[in-house]
Every structure is written in C-alpha cells, then in structure tokens.
Amino acid sequence: MQRMRSRMLLTVITLFSFTGSIAQSHEFRGKTVMSNGAEIGVGTIIFPLLKDTIEIGETSTIKVDISQKGRNLFYYRWGDWKSQVYRFPGGFCADTLVTVVVPDSGYYASFSKQKKCPVCLSGKNVVPILYGLPEKALLRKAKKRKAYLGGCIVSEDSPRAYCRKDDFEF
C-alpha cells in the first residue's frame, strides 16, 4: 500500500512537471498596461509583416492567434506608444498571461542604439529620423532616402530610427 501510494505520488509529480514544462499555446494572451502599471484599453495590434491590424475594444486583455503565418510577429500600439515586438517563429508561445507594457522604451532604446530594426532584425534599411524644420541639405538627404523626417515635435520618447523595408519607427 505504502509503495503503491508513493508510486502514485511519483506519477502525479511526473505528470505535473511534464505538462508544466511544455504548456504551450497557439494563442498569445496579454494584459495591456502603461509603464506605471495602469491598465489600458482601446488599442491596436499590428502585424507589420502582413500590414494588418486588429482593433481592440475597451478591454486590457488581448488574445492573438499566432498559428497563422505572419501573425506570429506583432506589437501592440496605444496612441503613439508601442509595446515591444513579440515574435514566435514556431507559432507557439508559453501558455501564460503576458504583461504588455507601453511604451516599452528600454526595449526600443537598445535597437535604436544598434541601428537594428526590431521587425527584420537587420540594419540594412535603417535610416535616422530627423526632427525639426529641415534645412535644404537635410531635405536632400531625405529625398535620397538617407534619412526620414519625423516632424517638428520631438520628445524623449520620440523614435530615433526608421526601417524603410518595414515602414517602422523605433
């Protein structure tokens, strides 16, 4: 009896650790919050590879089916603020609720520092974003697609670089 019980216990533990380690899902579940932790809603999920979007209503919970090609790379946008880019090459993610933070400045700072696009992970098509009233020389640069004009208003959070391939500011 004692032996049977301990074997049963072992089976339960094994089963538990087994399912615990492979609990994966085709569905990404996230809770959208501002960097101060306040919940937010009415945002947009953007799939840059598909140039497709999903509008989210007044809820801070998002669900994304990542099994379809191109939908396994996305980010969440709330106003001008972006979450990090989530990518799941295998179409699977861990079956947990992820905290999706906007703006994820730390995430983008490392990409803009390296001049590497967070979508294609390459620097090949990345150009700097220039702010302010452009002078002639800058306009010429922009025309030659060696720079991207970001407008007159610049803040600490303003993106510094632009990927021409993905039409993505970061």
Ligand SMILES: [Zn+2]
């Ligand atoms: Zn890119």
